Amino acid sequence: MDTREQGGASSELVTRDEDGNLPDRFENPGPPPHRYRLADTDPKAAKNAERQVAALFGISILGTIFAIVAYFLFTPENTFASIKLSNTTLGLGLGLALLGIGLGAIHWAKTLMPDHEMTEMRHPMRGTDEDRTKALEVLETGAAESGIGRRPLVRNTLLGALALVGLPGIVLLRDLGPLPKDSLTKTLWAKGVRLTRDPDGKPIKAADVTRGSIFHVIPQGLNESERPLEEKAKAAVLVIRMDPNMIQEKDPAREGWDVDGIFAYSLICTHVGCPVALYEQQTHHLLCPCHQSTYDATQYCKVIFGPAKRALPQLPIAIDDEGYLVAQSDFKEPVGPSFWERG
Amino acid sequence: MKGLAARRRRPLATVVLLLMALVVTGAAYAVAAPTFANASTTAAGDVQRGRDLFVASCASCHGAQATGTRAAPSLVGVGAAAVDFQVSTGRMPLANTAPQAPRKPTEFTQQDVADLSAYVASLGPGPAIPEDQYLNLKTDDESLAKGAELFRVNCAMCHNVVGAGGALTRGKYAPPLEGVTPKQMYEAMVTGPQSMPVFNDANLSPTDKQDVISYLKYLEEQPSPGGFSLGSLGPVSEALFAWAFGIVVLIGAAVWLTAKSS
Numbered sequence: 074m075d076t077r078e079q080g081g082a083s084s085e086l087v088t089r090d091e092d093g094n095l096p097d098r099f100e101n102p103g104p105p106p107h108r109y110r111l112a113d114t115d116p117k118a119a120k121n122a123e124r125q126v127a128a129l130f131g132i133s134i135l136g137t138i139f140a141i142v143a144y145f146l147f148t149p150e151n152t153f154a155s156i157k158l159s160n161t162t163l164g165l166g167l168g169l170a171l172l173g174i175g176l177g178a179i180h181w182a183k184t185l186m187p188d189h190e191m192t193e194m195r196h197p198m199r200g201t202d203e204d205r206t207k208a209l210e211v212l213e214t215g216a217a218e219s220g221i222g223r224r225p226l227v228r229n230t231l232l233g234a235l236a237l238v239g240l241p242g243i244v245l246l247r248d249l250g251p252l253p254k255d256s257l258t259k260t261l262w263a264k265g266v267r268l269t270r271d272p273d274g275k276p277i278k279a280a281d282v283t284r285g286s287i288f289h290v291i292p293q294g295l296n297e298s299e300r301p302l303e304e305k306a307k308a309a310v311l312v313i314r315m316d317p318n319m320i321q322e323k324d325p326a327r328e329g330w331d332v333d334g335i336f337a338y339s340l341i342c343t344h345v346g347c348p349v350a351l352y353e354q355q356t357h358h359l360l361c362p363c364h365q366s367t368y369d370a371t372q373y374c375k376v377i378f379g380p381a382k383r384a385l386p387q388l389p390i391a392i393d394d395e396g397y398l399v400a401q402s403d404f405k406e407p408v409g410p411s412f413w414e415r416g
Numbered sequence: 417m418k419g420l421a422a423r424r425r426r427p428l429a430t431v432v433l434l435l436m437a438l439v440v441t442g443a444a445y446a447v448a449a450p451t452f453a454n455a456s457t458t459a460a461g462d463v464q465r466g467r468d469l470f471v472a473s474c475a476s477c478h479g480a481q482a483t484g485t486r487a488a489p490s491l492v493g494v495g496a497a498a499v500d501f502q503v504s505t506g507r508m509p510l511a512n513t514a515p516q517a518p519r520k521p522t523e524f525t526q527q528d529v530a531d532l533s534a535y536v537a538s539l540g541p542g543p544a545i546p547e548d549q550y551l552n553l554k555t556d557d558e559s560l561a562k563g564a565e566l567f568r569v570n571c572a573m574c575h576n577v578v579g580a581g582g583a584l585t586r587g588k589y590a591p592p593l594e595g596v597t598p599k600q601m602y603e604a605m606v607t608g609p610q611s612m613p614v615f616n617d618a619n620l621s622p623t624d625k626q627d628v629i630s631y632l633k634y635l636e637e638q639p640s641p642g643g644f645s646l647g648s649l650g651p652v653s654e655a656l657f658a659w660a661f662g663i664v665v666l667i668g669a670a671v672w673l674t675a676k677s678s
Contacts, residue, residue: 110677122677156641164643183677270619271569281618285608288619289569313613350573353584353611360585362573367585378585 104190112184122184126177133173140166257415258407260292260308262388267293268312268337268398271305276397277312282335285354288312290337292400307408309340310388311350312398315357319371327373330389332398337388338374339408342366344381346409359385382411432668439661461496461534469524469532473509482539494607495542496533501603503529505596507610515587516610546602550622553598554630563631566624570615579632580648584611594636598629 089095111118143162149155200208221228267276271289274296282288290310298304317334331337338359342349347363357370358377366379374385386408389401407415470482477488484490491499502508506520524532533545554560568577576582579593588611593601605625608614620628646653 108676112677153639153641157639157643160641161643179673272565278618281616283614283616283618285614286616286619287570287613348573351584351590352613353588354608354613355611356585358585362582365585 104192107188107190110184110188113188119185122180126181126185129173129177129180131173133170133177136166136169136171136173138166140170142166256307257409257412260403260408261295261298261304262292262308262310262400262403264400264402265393266400267393268310268390268400269293269295271309272296278396279332279335279392279398280396282312282314282398284314284316284334286314287352287354289340289350306346307341309348310337311340311352311359312337312390313352313354313357313370315370319357320373321371324373327387327389329391330387330401332390332392335390335398336370337390337398337400338368338370338385339388339404341385341409342381343376343383343385343408343410344379349385428671432664432671435660435664436668439664442660461530461532461537463531463534463538466531466533466535469528470535474532477510482536491536491539493540493542494536496537496545497543497603498607498609499533499536500529500545501600501607501609503532505600516589519591543603543606546599546606546622550626551598551602551629552626553633554626555634559627560631560634562624563627563629563634566620567628567631570620571628574612576648576650578635578648582649593632596632598633601625601629601632 112122113119140163143159143166147155147159147162149159216222268288268290269276269292271291274291274293276293277288277290288311290312291305292308292310295301295304295308312335314335317331340348340350342361342363344361344364344366347361349359349361349366349368351360351362352358352370353360359368359370359374361367361379361381364380366381367377368374368381368385369377372384373387376382376384386404386406388404390398391401393399470478471480475482477485478491479485479488482491499508502517503524504522504526506522507517509523510517511520522529536542537544554563567575567579571579574582574584574590575593576590581590581592583589590612596604602625604612605615605620605628606617615625640648646657
């Protein structure tokens with residue numbers, strides 16, 4: 074309160090008695106004095122405002138005419154350029170037509186229409202006591218006449234019916250499909266399945282994968298499988314070749330999973346399943362474009378940045394008799410985002 | 417009161433005006449951003465002259481014998497394609513150390529680039545400058561559709577589906593592909609410059625590469641029928657535009673609506 078006493082502007086409003094105490098209630102200061110607009114006092118300004126409003130409505134008229142003319146003049150043909158011209162001119166005309174009406178109406182209301190100021194007092198929200206007792210009476214009469222208190226059988230069966238009525242909705246959810254079974258943990262990869270190029274399914278020779286290369290890979294036969302897109306969403310693989318000595322700490326459990334520095338990793342981000350395909354061949358970082366999870370291929374695709382929690386699963390690969398890359402088995406862990414039963 | 421109300425309005429109007437000016441300046445810069453000159457025709461290179469150019473412009477980082485120093489990698493075996501790409505796009509010589517060498521107007525003539533490429537190619541075998549037959553643009557729908565599919569599978573994740581470019585990690589980025597010559601695109605695919613991986617002929621055959629390039633060049637010719645494409649960067653640039661421009665306009669409208677007429 075002390076600081077307020079020194080304040081210049083606020084001390085004007087605060088009226089204290091002789092002892093310096095604040096009053097219990099402040100006087101209602103009322104609305105600020107009415108300020109007259111230029112157009113209220115100066116007929117010239119009013120005439121000016123009138124012209125401005127008319128000009129805005131005039132812009133609207135011109136916009137409308139322009140839109141109609143543009144419709145006939147710039148008919149879209151088979152080229153993008155003509156479609157663009159038609160869209161732009163139509164949009165410009167119709168936009169000006171609406172904007173002119175809106176701006177004109179507001180300018181009219183602000184400058185020329187009457188500028189009364191009035192205060193309406195708030196009224197209490199609570200109903201009168203009379204209304205409240207009447208409402209209660211109606212409710213009580215209704216409850217008594219329905220006999221819900223006297224007939225427990227009716228009451229209980231009604232409660233049971235209401236509780237059960239939602240059940241069909243839950244039972245019908247079964248139609249969404251069979252239970253997932255092992256489809257979350259199994260993919261099309263198996264022992265001897267060749268690694269093939271996305272999208273044409275051509276098998277890849279180990280010698281084709283030169284240092285610094287990246288191959289986007291699908292399992293052989295994916296395009297002929299029953300549900301190719303669903304299978305691809307799980308089985309998509311990224312093949313890169315790097316100097317095996319770049320691996321920071323060799324994991325003995327993954328010994329023999331790569332072919333002379335050719336590594337195959339799941340393409341599906343372990344965060345929410347976007348394709349992690351942004352590979353930087355100098356740093357060997359793999360970046361997910363959705364939430365910037367970054368995996369380091371020199372650490373078996375461990376997460377080094379971002380919201381993902383698990384490393385990208387590695388696909389163990391080998392070379393077959395003809396020199397093509399093949400899978401040694403399926404992934405050793407489920408691919409993609411975590412789920413409840415994943416453990 | 418009259419004076420106070422009038423004063424209260426002015427600072428807000430200043431802020432709105434300033435923001436609008438910023439938006440307009442930014443948009444004007446985006447329109448008038450520098451463009452690039454491109455060297456595209458091939459010329460026979462002079463190894464001796466290339467060596468002289470190399471010693472003058474490149475040896476301080478890449479070493480007098482081009483075997484690399486701690487500042488820059490060895491150029492033995494990178495091939496003529498790598499030199500042609502890096503120098504003709506202005507990425508080399510490097511202006512300063514940064515996460516990534518930016519594209520900029522080159523200081524070398526076409527003959528200089530050809531000589532430099534010939535010299536580096538003479539140091540060891542590497543990807544050669546692509547043959548002209550693969551640089552002709554195809555226009556048939558089948559090739560364009562195949563090029564688009566290959567681009568979506570192999571390139572779009574970094575370069576964006578219409579080649580508008582995108583961000584990588586730690587300040588690096590995939591550059592936009594507009595204005596890059598077919599030859600430079602081809603060379604980038606074979607050599608894998610900077611962060612970009614290599615797409616060798618076993619992965620994308622020369623015809624595949626030609627399809628991808630044809631698709632990108634076809635895209636460049638397509639105007640955006642919906643008005644401003646805002647860099648074709650998708651929801652990011654559109655939302656940014658809505659925030660920076662749309663909301664400023666809305667705030668300006670709200671201020672005007674509620675202000676009392678003078």
